[in-house]
Amino acid sequence: MNLKKFLxxxxxxxxxxxxxxxxxxxxxxxxxxxxxxxxxxxxxxxLDAYLETHFYNYEDFENPPADFNxxxxxxxxxxxxxxxxxxxxxxxxxxxxxxxxxVEYTIYLLKVREGAEDQYQPxxxxxxxxxxxxxxxxxxxxxxxxxxxxxxxTRTIPGFSQSLSEFRGASGFEVQPDNTxxxxxxxxIGAVFLPSGLGYFNTPQASIPSYSxxxxxxxxxxxxxxxxxxxxxxxxxxxLDEDEQVNNDDTDGNLVxxxxxxxxxxxxxxxxxxxxxxxxxxxxxxxxxxxxxxxYLDSDS
Numbered sequence: 001m002n003l004k005k006f007l008x009x010x011x012x013x014x015x016x017x018x019x020x021x022x023x024x025x026x027x028x029x030x031x032x033x034x035x036x037x038x039x040x041x042x043x044x045x046x047l048d049a050y051l052e053t054h055f056y057n058y059e060d061f062e063n064p065p066a067d068f069n070x071x072x073x074x075x076x077x078x079x080x081x082x083x084x085x086x087x088x089x090x091x092x093x094x095x096x097x098x099x100x101x102x103v104e105y106t107i108y109l110l111k112v113r114e115g116a117e118d119q120y121q122p123x124x125x126x127x128x129x130x131x132x133x134x135x136x137x138x139x140x141x142x143x144x145x146x147x148x149x150x151x152x153x154t155r156t157i158p159g160f161s162q163s164l165s166e167f168r169g170a171s172g173f174e175v176q177p178d179n180t181x182x183x184x185x186x187x188x189i190g191a192v193f194l195p196s197g198l199g200y201f202n203t204p205q206a207s208i209p210s211y212s213x214x215x216x217x218x219x220x221x222x223x224x225x226x227x228x229x230x231x232x233x234x235x236x237x238x239x240l241d242e243d244e245q246v247n248n249d250d251t252d253g254n255l256v257x258x259x260x261x262x263x264x265x266x267x268x269x270x271x272x273x274x275x276x277x278x279x280x281x282x283x284x285x286x287x288x289x290x291x292x293x294x295x296y297l298d299s300d301s
Contacts, residue, residue: 033202034211036103043195043213044106050137050213051088051108051193053077058085058092061112061189072112072191072217074139087193098162099243100198107162108193115168115188115220122223124161124244125154125235125259129169132218142207148221154228154235154246154259159198160216162244163190169222188220228259231271233283233296235259240297251297267299274301 057073064070077084087093087110096107115121122128128151133144153161167188174182192215199214208214226235238259240249246259252266264271274296276284285294288301295301 031202036101036197036201039201039211040103040105040195040197043197043211046137046213047106047108047193047195048088050215051093052086054087055081055084056087056090056110056112056191058090070185070189070219072110072189074135074191074215074217076139094166096162096166098158098198100158100245103197105159105195105198107159107195107198109163109166110191110193111166112191113186113189114166116171116184116186117168119168119171120223120225121168122153122165122220123225123234123236124165125228125239125246126165126226127152127224128164128220129222130164130218130220132216135215136208137213137215140207142205148219152226154226157194157199157214158245159192159194159214162198163192163194163216164218164220164223166190167220169220173221183221187222189218190220191215191217229262229271231262231264232275232277233271237283238264252299265297265299267301271296 053076054074055077056075060068060073061070074087075081077086090110092111094109094111096109098105098107129148130151131145131148133141135141151160151164153164167190170183170185170187172184176182194214194216196211196213199212200208200210202210204210227233228235235246238249238257239246240251240258247257249258250256250261251258251264252261254261254266258264262270262272274286274294276286278284285296287294287298289298291298291301293301
């Protein structure tokens with residue numbers, strides 16, 4: 001399902017999830033960033049405590065009320081609801097490790113529903129259509145979109161892209177006479193609990209202090225495989241070092257990463273002219289001079 005064929009003007013969300021610069025009025029010297037490994041240890045302890053003392057509305061998902069909106073709601077366990085199962089004990093909670101800036105981070109994913117099995121599962125560089133809510137560990141919400149919005153995952157914080165890549169979208173939708181959309185009720189539903197190193201780390205945002213672990217709940221309605229430079233190679237395949245980050249792969253050293261560069265090797269021959277797109281959509285990468293480097297990455301081929 002190519003959502004762009006049906007949903008016009010898929011404006012990319014540009015609020016908290018997209019990396020932005022720190023406000024600087026020049027009034028104070030910036031503090032040097034903390035050691036990422038030490039901060040990860042502190043964040044891990046904070047996230048573990050959060051997962052032990054909070055629960056989500058699992059009972060609503062097990063027996064959905066007629067008017068249920070399939071939104072994950074997280075609350076604190078207290079005397080009035082002491083019988084609730086904490087997030088840490090949920091069978092739907094998974095841990096995923098991801099290395100970023102030479103530090104191995106743990107991401108906690110609450111996979112309430114993965115999404116429709118026959119739908120495309122986005123990769124770290126794709127475009128996704130998502131509704132979401134973001135909050136701090138004190139449950140203060142800093143951003144939300146009830147209606148789904150498009151996210152280019154190459155522009156979001158790394159923890160968010162690593163989370164959505166574990167889900168799938170809905171199997172379909174219907175456009176109503178008033179142009180609203182009714183989605184098939186099989187879209188992905190989840191939550192993620194992130195250390196600050198996969199969020200904004202030492203760069204505070206308007207409502208997010210420095211070194212804040214983050215919580216996102218979301219619903220993934222669909223995704224499209226991205227080819228940012230339209231060179232015929234999906235952006236995820238331009239991650240040459242396989243670290244699931246595309247901004248640090250720049251074959252010709254022109255400061256334009258390969259996924260945004262229509263001539264990856266800088267030989268003045270467009271990349272799309274140095275690859276073969278087969279009838280079934282698969283790609284072949286010729287190596288004319290047989291040196292082990294495909295032509296599109298080899299400036300002297």
